[in-house]
Amino acid sequence: MTLTVLHPRWLIPVEPQGLVLQQHALVIDAERIAALLPSEQARERYPQARHIELADHALLPGLVNLHAHSAMSLLRGLADDLALMDWLNNHIWPAEGKHVSDAFVYDGTLHAMAEMLRGGTTTVNDMYFHHEAVARAAITAGMRTVVGCSILEFPTGYGQNADDYISKAIAAREAFRGEPLVGFSLAPHAPYTVSDETFSKVVTLAEQLEMGIHCHIHETEDEIAGSITQYGVRPLERLRALGVLGPGLVAAHVVHANDAEIELLARYGVHVAHNPASNLKLASGFARIHALQAAGVNVGLGTDGAASNNKLDMLGDLRLAALIAKAQSANPTALHAAAALEMATLAGARALGMAEQIGSLVAGKQADIIAINLADIGSQPLYDPISQIVYAAGREQVSHVWVAGRALLQEGELSTLNPGQLLARAHYWQARISA
Template sequence: MTLTCLHPHYLIPVEPAGVVLQQHALVIEGSDIREIAPSDEVRLRYPDAEHVELSKHCIMPGMVNLHAHSAMSLLRGLADDLALMDWLNHHIWPAEKKHVSDQFVFDGTSFAIAEMLRGGTTTVNDMYFHHDAVARAGLASGMRTVVGCSILEFPTGYGNNADDYLEKALAAHQQFAGQEGVDFRLAPHAPYTVADTTFRKIIALAEQHGMGIHCHIHETQEEIQGSLEQHGKRPLERLHQLGLLSPNLIAAHMVHTTDDEIALLARQGVHIAHNPASNLKLASGFASLHAMQRQGVNVGIGTDGAASNNKLDLLGDLRLAAILAKAQSGDPTALHAHKALEMATLAGARALGLDSQIGSLLPGKRADLIAIDLDTIETQPMFDPASQIVYAAGREQVTHTWVNGRCLMRERVLTSLDSQQLLDTARWWQQKIVANIDAA
């Protein structure tokens, strides 16, 4: 089997925590990391291997986007500067009802994956419709993809009711069972769009089929107020009584939490997908990130969809998360650079149950990793590469991306996707959507 030896200036493995290696090489064998050792030793040990010189770069694990609606990239900028429920009810859901199809989801997901790969994301935890289209886009591109199968009570262009969505979710899960690089989760949309009986079914089916659960929870104050009026309790209390809170759950947003709720999340082992840019843009609020991490809650980072962010830029969102954590807590030591990198990598992998495979650079793990060029005006002089990546680097400095040992971007050129074709397809959808708006 061909060996590929990468020789960066810096290597941040994430495990052990806080370590930065210099003049070390990473050896890829097939889909896995074979070893990490001093570069001189690797050159001598593997003279016939492919040696890739990255003397200006830092190598680190590929990032995990823990909450995304990938296909919504085709709706980027459609309805900006609106409150969440106005945005959903009067703009996004009507557009989705008119346009979302298998082709829309495949095209939109492929377009989003290209953006994510270019920004250093190697795994996405998605949530949308037409689950087989999401899976096919992930497999075609090589992106490690977790397909969140949306479930609601009301009809859309994809399903008629909760049972219909569940049936389609399980069928897609079965269709792609055992395929490397794609997995499935049940994704009840939110407490305000899913009934108690459906949540109970989801919990039972997730356990029966070995599937995780992914849900928007406590995103806005309006959501909490509506739950108090309808159920007489806050959403998290209701979900806890239903049995939803467990290490099997990824709760997206969790913006509005009390100290007691954070303690409950920690006790139940719930994972949080923190979405700082989307939370700010929709004026949803400020999640208590530092308080959650102090309590031991595992928190990863997500972009949300490009229709509400409007970028799928984990590096940018990571910087925002770190700065917000400091300002909100009044503690400049909150979420230091190495912890932030862990949040974007190993924490996300842990939330997905993939931390034995990805999220850090250790021998035997999958070769999901990225190279970042730090020899730029924007990231020099160099004192601490972790600090430069979190606070100074931009996604355009990601030059190489590997998933499962396969190089999906080399020197900023995608190898598994046709960038021009993606742009042409996105423009075609734009014209189609605009024509419908004009006709209305």
């Protein structure tokens, strides 16, 4: 296979944090990064390679969306400006009960992946139903995906009870074993929708099958109050007693964590998926990101679903996360630009157990790479490319995306997905749901 050599204006490997290389090139050999070296050396050493000039671009690792419900892109804007439980109980869950199917999930996930790829996201940690449809969409799009297999106590159109959801999760994992871009996790929805018995089963299976756990935790104050009423303790303490807390757990949201709970998360090595836009839109609150990171908790970034964000825009949420962290902690130095960029890349990879494979531009890692064109008037003048990416760049400036060395976006055009076909399917589902 012909080598590909990328020549950006700025090369931002993320590891080590804050490093910016100029007049450097990155060499892609098949699905991996072969080398980072000065551009002139690359031209001399690889004269037969395909050389791509990115004269106004920053090259950086693909963004890792640590918490999403991809198929819910088809529910974007269906029920806005509502409280979480009203939104779920009276709008989202009834709509899902009527319409969610294998076809719905496949179409919605592809739609979401097109949006995410165009915005520089190369890996998504998903959570939804019809796991085989999510996996097929990932293979079609060429996007790295962890399929979170939702587990609930109550029936939906996909499962009857917790045991049914679990059996479907294991079957889907077996069906796609060996697919290089697709992994699976067990995703008990939340402490208020999952029993002690089910959590215990999930912990046992996760250990036996070496699967991660993905769960909404401490998203709202009502969730915490309900746990105290029903179980006599706050959700995190209940999960600790059940053995759920550990380095295999990605806890989504964690908006309401006190000092003792932050120390607990750090002690058990739990990873947090911060969802700033969704937290704001549903008025869930302001997660204590600076305090979590200061305690040593690994915090990644997620968009949540398009029904509660309403954009799957990691660059937009990256800026939001950095600004909120400063305001919430009353500290303008909190979550500086380089640390924020790491949160959206290497920290997400670390949370998924993939830090040896993705999340930074290092020789030997998978070639999950994006290029952002910083020539736009809104990105100039430019003094610090990392700061400009975090605080000024928009997702429309993402020009190129590679996953495992395969070009999925070139000069802003998708290579594996057809936007016209995706829009036609979105209009089909809109008509059905509106009716």
